[in-house]
Amino acid sequence: MTPEAEGFLRRAIELAAAARAGGNPPFGSLLVGPDGTVLAEERNSTITDGNISFHPELKLAVWAARELDAETAAATTMYTSCQPCEMCSGALARSGLGRIVYALSGEQLDGLKSSGSFPAVPQDGPALYDEAKVPVDGYYA
Numbered sequence: 697m698t699p700e701a702e703g704f705l706r707r708a709i710e711l712a713a714a715a716r717a718g719g720n721p722p723f724g725s726l727l728v729g730p731d732g733t734v735l736a737e738e739r740n741s742t743i744t745d746g747n748i749s750f751h752p753e754l755k756l757a758v759w760a761a762r763e764l765d766a767e768t769a770a771a772t773t774m775y776t777s778c779q780p781c782e783m784c785s786g787a788l789a790r791s792g793l794g795r796i797v798y799a800l801s802g803e804q805l806d807g808l809k810s811s812g813s814f815p816a817v818p819q820d821g822p823a824l825y826d827e828a829k830v831p832v833d834g835y836y837a
């Protein structure tokens with residue numbers, strides 16, 4: 697880890713502290729572009745915005761996909777106070793961002809929590825393949 701990268705991680709940790717001070721879970725993230733400038737910053741706002749998806753990593757993944765061209769996104773790094781959760785990892789995979797650097801790992805976070813992670817919702821399927829494939833068939837050709 698370079699001193700520059702540690703500096704960006706420290707900024708993410710500051711954003712996490714600010715999120716907590718503002719009444720939200722303690723997580724923060726930022727995007728650093730190809731030239732080393734900060735493009736955007738976000739904090740968790742799941743409580744104050746009443747939206748379970750408002751993790752900083754997800755908000756920045758949406759921002760990057762909307763605002764950055766593919767080449768810039770691929771050369772952009774997310775610095776985040778904690779390893780992205782499964783929800784955010786899915787969005788980040790679709791964002792085109794090139795790299796993620798995190799401070800706390802998910803495992804380290806779990807060690808700091810008294811409760812476990814969210815239980816998975818049971819899923820049933822697959823079903824109705826012949827009908828369900830009709831709107832999809834050919835879309836991804």
Ligand SMILES: [Zn+2]
Pocket residue numbers: 751753754780781782783784785
């Ligand atoms: Zn998340």
